[in-house]
Amino acid sequence: MASNLLKGTAILTIGLFLSKALGLLYVIPFYAMVGDESVNLYQYAYIPYNLALAVAVSGAPLAISKFVSKYNALGDYATGRKLMKSGMLLMSLTGLLTFFALFALAGPIAGLVIKDEEQIFTVEDIASVIRWVSFALLAVPLLSISRGFMQGYQKFEPTSVSQLIEQIIRIVFVLAGTFVVVNVLGLSPNIAVKFAVFAAFIGAIAGLWSLYHYWKKYRDEFNYLLTNSPPAGSLPLKQIYKEILTYALPFVLVGTINPLYQFVDMITFNDAMKSIGLSSVSDMLLGKLNFLTHKVVMIPVMVATGFSMALISIITSYYAKNDQQGITRSLDQTYQIMLFLTIPMVTGLIVLNTEIYQFLYKFDVSGANILAAYAPVAILFAMFTVTAAILQGIDYHKWIVFSALLGLFIKMIINIPLIKVFETNGAILATAIGYATAVGINLLVIKKVLNYKSQMVIRRVILILIFNAIMFAGVWLTSKGLNALHVPVGRWQALLYVLIGTGVGMVIYGFLAFKSGLAQRLFGERLTRIAQRFGIGG
Secondary structure (H helix, E strand, O other): OHHHHHHHHHHHHHHHHHHHHHHHHOHHHHHHHHHHHHHHHHHHHHHHHHHHHHHHHOOHHHHHHHHHHHHHHOOOHHHHHHHHHHHHHHHHHHHHHHHHHHHHHHHHHHHHHOOOOOOOOOHHHHHHHHHHHHHHHHOHHHHHHHHHHHHHOOOOHHHHHHHHHHHHHHHHHHHHHHHHHHHHOOOOHHHHHHHHHHHHHHHHHHHHHHHHHHHHHHHHHHHHHHHOOOOHHHOOHHHHHHHHHHHHHHHHHHHHHHHHHHHHHHHHHHHHHHHOOOHHHHHHHHHHHHHHHHHHHOOOHHHHHHHHHHHHHHHHHHHHOOOHHHHHHHHHHHHHHHHHHHHHHHHHHHHOHHHHHHHHOOOOHHHHHHHHHHOOHHHHHHHHHHHHHHHHHOOOHHHHHHHHHHHHHHHHHHHHHHHHHHOHHHHHHHHHHHHHHHHHHHHHHHHHHHOOOOHHHHHHHHHHHHHHHHHHHHHHHHHHHHHHHOOOOOHHHHHHHHHHHHHHHHHHHHHHHHHHOHHHHHHOHHHHHHHHHOOOOO
């Protein structure tokens, strides 16, 4: 089962990495075509859309994955199939209702954002892009339930591939539509943004198409398991959905907690900035925080997301079998590998912030500073995702609800005062404090409920931090040396510096991890043999 965790995590993480990488890289040409101002309109559409999407999906992928995995482990394959059939109808209905709701509420939501006439956009500008993005709610819920059903069978490839296809088609539509609107028809970039947000609907249709092909591939296997299952009628639909709803609320909170934090910024940032006389720049700074840098900061979090998606069904299986040793092994493995991969990515974002921002967008001191300040919060994002997944796997849903809402409440209370004092960094600090509170509660509950203590994990995390401090010094010296020789001019020189700095960091971190034996212990015998071949095994 531990190998299933690594395999499932690898498949999901690779898919997520490629999807996130594409989701970041397309912003480069999109940003160039629509300009500095209009790109910020994009984020005003996606934050309310993500919240509406969470309501429509209701935690479907992970909740259904957990449910199906649980009953499959008990040999009851018919109950999961019964859920799938009725769930498709239900998801279609919730998608339709949330589409109408978001479309109708676009104007009032936009009114919460515009606080001063000095701001760049009007209420109608923001309301219009929200209406265009709402169409995606008609298709994405069906996509989610299909992914969740297959993950319940520990089929992780369909989720990974469909996410990738969805992203590719969406990006093609975004860039092609924007090019035609701006460069061929000569229309306003704000109109191009409307086409860009509508691309979420086109991408979801493509994702559904890919999942249909996977369903045909696995249909015979699923049907064979179904023939040896107890009758589906043994568990009524009322009881099935009661159990699903028990799972769903924490999944909804985990899925929406980040957009909720962004939504708090969206409705408070401009007002706080107005109070200190900065209305004229608030839209731009909020766009850098909630869209431009947020996309970069979320890349390290994909490792934790991959782990959580694979971890829930596996820990649920261990928990159903009362296999305490299996749960403990999974937790040890998860914490170590997630931090081993996440922390150096965050370190790289901090030390190379100027070059990364210049490559992706343009040279911008304020944008680079926001990226450097925001990057460490990615570790808290990742820890919350993983700890919430663990609590979901052992049915401690109420604690997820409590910790998530308490962290969000703290963010709401301290956000405006901190923004007034520290401007954009105040919003980042409020987010960090809120997430740290939620993560701390989750860790305490896990420790108490599972009696989980691991000095070995603590020692290895300290070792990882030491390696990152050494790597930071090496990359910082490299960056300073390169800039002393020649300050990068333009995007491609900045990319060259990023590649050199990243290469130096990977060599330092990789050497230390192999020489100490940490990498071999985390990733198994195959890596040990590779290390021995190069004479650097620990």
